[in-house]
Amino acid sequence: MNIELKEIVFLCVAIMTILPCFIVAFSRNILHSAFALFFTFLGTAGLYFFLDADFLAVVQVIIYIGGVLVLLLFAILLTRNIEDIKTTNSLSIKHSVLAGIVSLIIIGGLLYSYISNRWVFPLRENPDYPYFTIKELGDLLLTKYLLPFEVVSILLLAVLIGSLVIANRSVR
Amino acid sequence: MPEFVMPDLAPVMPEIVMTILALVTLIADIIFKRKETLAILSIASVVLVFFVLFGTPFKTTFNGMFIADGYSLFFKLIFLLNVVLTVLISMRYLVIERVNFGEYYSLILFATLGMMLMASAGDLIVLYLGLELMALSTYILAGFITYDMKSNEAAMKYFLLGAFASAFLLYGISMIYGLTGTTDLNAISEYIILNGLTANPVVMLSMILFAVAFSFKIAAVPFHMWAPDAYEGAPTSVTAFMSVGPKAAGFAVLGRVFLIAFGSVRMDWSAVLIPIAILTMGVGNIVALSQTNIKRMLAYSSIAHAGYALLGIIAGTGEGLASVMNYLLIYAFMNIGAFAVIIMLRTEGFKGDTITDYEGLAKSHPLAAALMLVFMFSLTGIPPTAGFMGKLYIFMSAVYAGYTWLVVVAVIFSAISAYFYLRIVMYMYMREPKESVSLAATPALGIALAITAAAVIIIGVLPSAVVSFARAAVAGF
Numbered sequence: 001m002n003i004e005l006k007e008i009v010f011l012c013v014a015i016m017t018i019l020p021c022f023i024v025a026f027s028r029n030i031l032h033s034a035f036a037l038f039f040t041f042l043g044t045a046g047l048y049f050f051l052d053a054d055f056l057a058v059v060q061v062i063i064y065i066g067g068v069l070v071l072l073l074f075a076i077l078l079t080r081n082i083e084d085i086k087t088t089n090s091l092s093i094k095h096s097v098l099a100g101i102v103s104l105i106i107i108g109g110l111l112y113s114y115i116s117n118r119w120v121f122p123l124r125e126n127p128d129y130p131y132f133t134i135k136e137l138g139d140l141l142l143t144k145y146l147l148p149f150e151v152v153s154i155l156l157l158a159v160l161i162g163s164l165v166i167a168n169r170s171v172r
Numbered sequence: 173m174p175e176f177v178m179p180d181l182a183p184v185m186p187e188i189v190m191t192i193l194a195l196v197t198l199i200a201d202i203i204f205k206r207k208e209t210l211a212i213l214s215i216a217s218v219v220l221v222f223f224v225l226f227g228t229p230f231k232t233t234f235n236g237m238f239i240a241d242g243y244s245l246f247f248k249l250i251f252l253l254n255v256v257l258t259v260l261i262s263m264r265y266l267v268i269e270r271v272n273f274g275e276y277y278s279l280i281l282f283a284t285l286g287m288m289l290m291a292s293a294g295d296l297i298v299l300y301l302g303l304e305l306m307a308l309s310t311y312i313l314a315g316f317i318t319y320d321m322k323s324n325e326a327a328m329k330y331f332l333l334g335a336f337a338s339a340f341l342l343y344g345i346s347m348i349y350g351l352t353g354t355t356d357l358n359a360i361s362e363y364i365i366l367n368g369l370t371a372n373p374v375v376m377l378s379m380i381l382f383a384v385a386f387s388f389k390i391a392a393v394p395f396h397m398w399a400p401d402a403y404e405g406a407p408t409s410v411t412a413f414m415s416v417g418p419k420a421a422g423f424a425v426l427g428r429v430f431l432i433a434f435g436s437v438r439m440d441w442s443a444v445l446i447p448i449a450i451l452t453m454g455v456g457n458i459v460a461l462s463q464t465n466i467k468r469m470l471a472y473s474s475i476a477h478a479g480y481a482l483l484g485i486i487a488g489t490g491e492g493l494a495s496v497m498n499y500l501l502i503y504a505f506m507n508i509g510a511f512a513v514i515i516m517l518r519t520e521g522f523k524g525d526t527i528t529d530y531e532g533l534a535k536s537h538p539l540a541a542a543l544m545l546v547f548m549f550s551l552t553g554i555p556p557t558a559g560f561m562g563k564l565y566i567f568m569s570a571v572y573a574g575y576t577w578l579v580v581v582a583v584i585f586s587a588i589s590a591y592f593y594l595r596i597v598m599y600m601y602m603r604e605p606k607e608s609v610s611l612a613a614t615p616a617l618g619i620a621l622a623i624t625a626a627a628v629i630i631i632g633v634l635p636s637a638v639v640s641f642a643r644a645a646v647a648g649f
Contacts, residue, residue: 143176147184147234151289151301154191158282158305161198162312165275166327 010050017043034072041065055133180233183240186225186248187288193217194281201274211263211616214277218255218284225249230648236356237295242645246497247291247424250504251284254417257508260620262409264612265515269407271317280413283309287421296345296355299425303341303389306421307334310414314406326405333398337388344381347374348433360433370436379434383444386429389422390478393451403471408518408525411467412511415474416504423500426485427493431649442486446578449486452479453585460592466514467525469592470507473551476589477503480582484566487573490649494642495565501638502562502631506550509624512617513544519612530596532605540611541600543625550628552593553586558631565639 016039023036041064048057130136141149181188197214204210225248232239258280266272286305293299311334315327349355351374352363369375384395391399403411430441456476463469481503484496517524517540534541550559563586567579631638 144235145297146179147237148295148297148301151298151305154282154285155301155305155308158279158309161275161282162279162308165273165279165312166315166318168318 013043013046013050017047030076034069034076037072038065038069041069052129053133055137058134179235180231182229183231183233183292184238185228186221187285187292189224190217190221190281190285190288193220194278194285197274197281198278201278204274207266207272207274207277208263210274210277211259214259214281215256217281218252218259222249222252225252232294234298236358237298238289238292239294240292242648243428243493243497244288244291244424246501246642246645247420248288250420250497250501251287251291251417253501254413254420254504254508255280255284257504257512257620257624258409258413260616261412261508261512261515263616264614265407265409265518268518268520268612269317271407273316276313276316279309279313283313283413283417287417287424290421291424293425293428294357296348296357296429299429300338300341300345303421303425304338306418307338307389310410310418313410313413314402316407316410320405322405323407324405326402329398330402330406333388337385337395340381340388341385344378344385347378347381351375351378357429357433361435364434365436375434375437376440379430379437379441380444382429382434383441383448386422386426387448390419390426390481391475392448392478392482393455393475394448396452396455396475399475400468400471403474404465404468408467408511408515411470412508412515415470415507415511416500419474419478420500420504423481423485423496427496430485431488431493438488442488445482445486446575449479449482449578450581452476452482453582454479457585457589457592460589463592464527465525466527466530466596469527470510470514473589473593474507476585477507477551480563480566480586483570483575483578483582486575486578487569489569489573490646491643492566492569492573493649494639494646495562495569497645498635498639498642499562499566501642502550502558502628505624505627505631506547506557506559509621509628510544510547510551512620512624513540513547516540516611516613516617516621517609519610522609524609527596527599528606529609530599531603533600533609536605536609537611543621544600545597546625546628548593548597550632552590554590556629556632558628558635561632561635561639565635 020036020039020043024033024040027033027036041060044064045057045060048054048060193214194217197210197217200210200213201207225245228240228245230241230245259277262276266276283306286302286307286309289302290299290306293302311327311331314330315323317323345355348360351369351372352360354360354363364370364372364375387395388398403415406414430438434441453476456472456474456479460469460472460476463472477499481496481499484492484499486492487495514525517529523529530544533544546557550557553559553563555561567582570576570579570582
C-alpha cells in the first residue's frame with residue numbers, strides 16, 4: 001500500500017471527523033459540544049467528497065452546518081439556565097456501559113460482514129458514474145422527477161403556512 | 173443528457189386546478205374580511221375541480237409516476253365530497269371556537285391535493301410526497317385551536333406518531349428500492365416476478381413495513397393509539413375531515429401498492445392483514461363501549477370501520493376493491509353526518525360532546541334527533557340505510573374470496589357495535605332532557621345534513637348506481 005497525498009488527506013479528514021465526536025460526547029460544556037459538532041459535520045462532508053458524491057457533500061455543508069448547527073446554537077443561546085450543565089449532560093455508569101456494549105456489537109457486526117463477504121471495493125471508477133453528480137441530478141429533477149419536484153414545492157408552502165398558523169398564538 | 177420533454181398535462185389537470193385554487197384561496201384571505209367568502213370560494217373551487225375531473229382522460233403521465241384511472245377518479249370524488257361537507261359544517265363552528273382564520277380553508281385544500289396525488293401515485297416517491305402533504309396539513313388543522321390545550325395535544329400526538337409512520341414507510345421504500353432498483357409500482361411487481369423473489373426476506377420485510385405505515389394512516393389496531401386523542405382534541409369539523417379523507421387516501425394507496433407492487437405475494441400480505449383486521453374490529457368495537465365522550469366514541473367506531481373495510485382488501489379481488497370504495501363513500505356520508513349533528517350541539521359556552529348531552533334530544537329537537545338516529549342506524553349497519561349496503565357488499569366479496577370465517581367474526585363484532593350506537597338513540601328518545609340544549613343551526617349546516625341524510629337513505633334503498641360505478645372504476649385497474 002503506497003501512501004500518496006490523497007491517502008494522507010483522507011486520513012486527516014477521517015481524524016477530523018472522529019476526534020471531535022469525543023468532545024461532543026464527553027464535554028461538560030454543551031457549547032463546546034456544539035462547536036465540536038461543527039468539525040464532525042465538516043469532516044463528513046469531506047468524506048462524501050472522497051466518495052465522489054459532490055452534491056451530497058455540498059448539501060451536508062448547507063443543511064447540517066448552515067441549518068442544523070446554527071439552529072442548535074440559537075437554541076442553546078436562547079435557553080435559560082444553560083450554565084447548569086451537570087444536570088443536562090450527566091453521564092451515568094450504567095448508560096455508558098450499555099452504550100459501550102451496543103457500539104461493540106455494531107463494530108463487530110460490521111467487521112464480521114466485511115471479513116466474511118470479502119467485499120472488494122472496486123478501485124477502478126465505474127464508467128457509468130457521472131463526474132459531477134450535481135449536473136446529473138439537476139437534469140433528472142427537471143425530466144424524470146419533475147412531478148415530485150413540483151409536489152415538494154407545494155409541500156414546503158403548506159408547511160410554511162402551517163408553521164405560521166401554529167406560531168401565531170394571538171387570538172384575533 | 174436527457175432531453176426535456178413536456179409531459180402530458182391533461183391527466184394532471186384536476187391537481188393543477190386544485191393547486192391554483194388553493195393558492196387563490198390563500199391570497200383571497202388577505203383581500204376578503206368576511207371568512208364566509210373563503211368558505212364559498214373553496215366550495216366553488218372543489219366544484220370546478222369536480223367538473224375538470226370528469227373531463228380528464230384516463231392516462232399515465234410523468235414517466236408512469238401519475239396514473240389517472242377509474243380507481244383514482246372514484247377516490248378523488250370521495251375527497252372532494254369530504255371537502256364540501258367539511259367546509260359546510262365548519263363555517264359557523266369556526267366562529268364559535270373563535271378560530272375563524274382563512275388559512276383553515278387553504279390547508280384543507282392542500283391536504284386534499286395531497287390525497288388526490290396519493291390516489292393517483294404510480295411511483296413510491298409521489299406516493300410519499302402526497303402522503304406528507306396530506307399529513308402535514310392535517311396535523312396543523314388538528315391543532316388549529318391554538319389556545320386550547322386539548323387541540324395542541326391532539327396535534328402533537330398526531331404529528332409524532334404520524335412522523336413515526338412516515339419513517340416506517342420510508343424504510344420500506346428504501347428497502348424495496350435497494351432490492352429492485354426502481355420506485356415504480358409496476359416495475360417493482362415485474363422485477364419481483366421475473367427474478368422469483370416472492371419468498372425473499374427483504375420483500376417480506378418491506379411489505380410488512382408498508383403494512384405498518386398504512387395501518388397508521390387508516391388507524392388500524394395496533395397502530396391506532398393516536399386516533400382517540402387526536403379525534404377528541406381536534407376541532408370537531410377537522411375530526412370529521414380527518415376521519416374520512418386520510419382514511420380513504422390510506423385505503424387508496426394500500427389497494428394500489430398491495431395489489432400491484434406486491435400482487436405476487438398476496439398470500440403473505442393477507443396473512444399480515446387478517447390479524448390486523450380482526451384486532452381492529454375487536455378493539456375498535458369493544459373499547460367504544462366504555463366511552464363517555466361522543467367524539468372519542470366515534471374515533472373508536474372509525475377504527476372499527478377501518479377493520480371492516482380491510483376485509484375487502486384482504487379479499488384481494490376487483491370485487492373486494494370495489495366494495496371497499498363503495499364502503500368508504502358511504503362512510504363519508506354517514507360519519508360526516510354524525511359529526512354535523514355533534515357540531516350543531518356546540519354553541520357558545522356549551523361543549524355538547526359528552527354522550528349524556530344527548531339525553532332527551534328527541535323532545536327538545538325532534539329533527540336533529542331523527543337525523544342522528546339515521547346516522548347511528550347507518551353506522552350500525554341496519555337496513556334500509558346505506559351502512560347496511562356497504563357492509564353487505566364488503567362481507568359478500570370476502571365470502572366469495574373464501575374468507576367466510578373472517579366474515580363471521582366481523583358480523584359478531586358488528587353486532588357488538590349496535591350497543592354503543594343504539595345507546596345514543598336510547599338516550600335521545602327514552603330519557604328526559606336534563607338541561608335545555610340550544611342548537612347552532614345554520615343554512616350551511618342544514619345543507620350538509622340534508623345531503624348526508626338523503627345520501628344515506630337513497631344509497632341504502634337504491635345502492636345499484638353507486639355499486640356499479642365502483643365496479644366500473646375498478647375495471648380499468
